[in-house]
Structures are given as structure tokens and as C-alpha cells.
Amino acid sequence: MSLTFKDKLESDNFLITAEISPPKGTDLSEALADAELIRDQVDALNVTDNQRAVMRMSPLAVSRALLDAGHEIIMQLTCRDRNRLALQSELLGAYAMGIRNICVMTGDYTTKGDHPGARPVYDMDSVQLLDIVRRMREGYDLAGNVIDNPPVFTVGAVTNTDPSKLMQMMKLRKKAKTGLDFIQTQAVYNTEQFQTFMDRTEDIEVPIIAGLIPLKSAKMARFMNQNVPGINVPEEIIQRIENAERPVDEGLAICAETARELRKLCRGIHIMPIGKHDKTTRILEMAGIRKNI
């Protein structure tokens, strides 16, 4: 019998997770095809929840479809669109549908997305949502009512990795204290800075899975530096891509090098390409961390 994501977290395995985006529409074939590209290459697939506040299909529906196709799933759940009633009912529904891993986060603000007039909720924050997950595991809802067949999730949270952001580091500690099985991070480009982040979080005994976004051009790197919170692509990496004959290939090489470095520093990597996973297997091969070899 194959190991679950939880089993693997408890092992010494180097973990590989990857992000799958729900469709803008009702056709699941693209999401399923994207997951198929990396079948058996990754330990679990994160299904995003209206990422960047752009409306897409419910992550619960997509997660179930991917489960049916035989994938291990981490369903993401944000605090932006649901109050405490909806968060709890979503958790019950997810568990009943077979989802065993979730990753919680605050969620990008509504004005950043495609429905800027939507009323943001944020009834709970990510620390409190972790608290809800813990209580439900113990058999109670937030109001103290007993829950039948309590959902026992393996639960993760996210973080940026700039160790100089003291308030974000403080919040990560609160998340760990509330109850966490894994941490997935924003994309890492500066492994030196990431090393410092790992040193400063040594007291947090939770497996850390470092994010990776392959760069496609110097322009993309500069854009992300200015517009994507928590991302810091060092100038030397931007120069490498700028001077490369094939910027996309150079981006993949950089991503593979970073992955190889990260293997020494943390428990896994989380690949979040812009677009599809058509290059993900190649990155893993180049990094020498392909599964099943």
C-alpha cells in the first residue's frame, strides 16, 4: 500500500508537492491533464482556493476529481471568502469527500482579484482557522457542539521566508504553536536568505517545504520582485536570465539548482509554475531529485 502524505511527513523522505489551479469554468479536463503530467513525480498536489482573489471552481470539487483520478491532495482554504460557519462546513465536506490534507491561509484581498467589489470576510485569521481544525479533530465545533466522526486533517500553513520580517516570523510561531503538521513557503530564490530563515526557525519543529516558481524571463523576475509579496529574486539571478540565449531554459536550470540547494536545507519543495506542469518533471530530473528512480 502506498504511503500517504502524512506518512511521508513522518518519514525522512524529501517531499515534492505541486500546485494545481482549478478551472475558470466547468471543464475539469485541463486540471486533470496538468496533474497527469506529474503523476508519480510528486507526493501531493495543492489545489488552490480562488488564488489571487480570482474566481475559479471550488477547490473542494477539483480536489475530489483529482482524488478520484488517484492523486494525493492538499486542499487550500482561505479566510477571505468564508465566515466561521462556512469554513467549518467546508472542512466537514472536504473530509467526507476523502480529503485528508489541508493548507490554510489568510487569502489575498478581494480588491487584488477579478471581483474587486466583493465583500471580504476574514471572520477568522489563519491562526484561528488552525485552531478550528484542531478543535474539530478533537470532536467539537467552534461553538462547542459535538461533531460526529470528527475530521482528522493533516494541516499545513504558509509563510514568507524573509527572516528580517519579524512580525511574519512571529505569526509563523503562533501557527506552529496552534497546531501544524507542515509549512509551505512562498517561492525561494535566495538560498542564503532561506538558510537564515531555517536557522531562525529551528525551534519550530514542523517540516518546511520550500516554494519554487520557475522564472521565464528577466521581466517576469522584475515584475514579481515589485508586485508579488514575499518574493525576492536576487539581481545576479535576473542577470543570468537576461544574458542567457534561452531564458526559459536558464530559468529551469536556476530552479533545479535552487531545488538541489534546498534539499540540503529543508524537508521538501513545492512547485508552483506560472501555467502548466509541462516543465516540472524536467526540473526534478535536472535537480536529481526525481521520484521513483
Place this chain on the structure above:
Amino acid sequence: MIISSAKPFEEVLELLKDEDDIFIIGCSACAAKLHVGGEPEVLNMRQRLEEAGKNVVGWCIPSAACSVASFDSLVEKNPAIKDAKTVLVMACGSGVSIVSQIVELAVYPSNNTESLGGRSQGEIIPELCAMCGDCKVYYFGGICPKGQCPKQLLNGPCGGSIEGKCEVDPEKDCVWELIYTRLKKIGRLDLLEKVWTCEEITG
């Protein structure tokens, strides 16, 4: 103070298009301090309405529109209100609501009410307090994240700030940067360690 701003005059005129014999009620409290309901603004409103062909029967400025005791107390200030068919209130939404309760006429607002804020050193500062009914501002060095963080986060910042600026409004500092600076200054960074559980969230 309640932060409010004046509606464009054209909007006020549109509101009053089928109305006449207008009585204007200002407010000596917040609206006066913000220059959207004090005497100069009330007199200016009267003049502009008259220029637009409206009859303004009179005006008064109670000490606070939100605590006018009765219709008689308005009559005491200016009996002309008895001749009015319409009332225009130059105050916040509370002022408009209280006046609506005691005056048996159509009551219109001239302002938009925005938040509970303040004014200090000549600067108007909006959204200082979310009026959650359970004040914990002390834990945050007097800077309330419920009022000032768009996501109302109590356990620390989201991951959305860039260069210390708010994800939602890059012109503004992330309130958590301000809270950190303030608590450091008063030697109480320990207050940040507190985990705010679900029970402690109300409102």
C-alpha cells in the same frame, strides 16, 4: 470623531430636486471640525441652494446633531423649522438618523459617513477604530488592527505586504509595522506573543 465627507453639491441638489422650503441642520461636533457641517459650510450650502432656486427657510447648528433632544429643542434654536417641508442634515449618519426620529419631515444627508477616526497635528486620520465593542487596543500599543488592517488580523500580518506597505493600499504602512515600532518604543514587545483564539474574537 466620526469621519465624514461632503457629497458633491450636484448630488445634494439631485436628492432635493422634488423638495423645497428647506431647513438646514449642521453639527458643531465632528462635522464642524471636519468642515462639512459647521457654520461656514451651512451658510455656503444655504447660498448655493438659493442660487439653485431653492427656498431655504432657516438653519441651526446644534452642539451635536446626534444628540438633539427633541423637535422643540430645534424650534428653540430657530422657530423657522416650523415652516420647513424638508430638512437637510450636514452631519454624520448618526446625526441624520437622530434628526429623522424627531422631525416629521423628509430628512436628507449632505455628507457620506466613512469611519471612526481622528484629527491630530492638522491631519485627518480615518479608520482608527472598528467599534467592535470589545476594546483590546492596549495589546497593540494603541494601534488597533481591527480598525486599521483591512483584513482585521489580530495574530499578526498577512503575507501580502511589500516593503512594509499594506497589500490593499500601498500608500499606507502595514499596520503591523506600526504596531511593532510602537510596542518596541514602549518596551512591550511581549504583548505580541499573545495568541488570539477564536473565543476572543467578537463583533
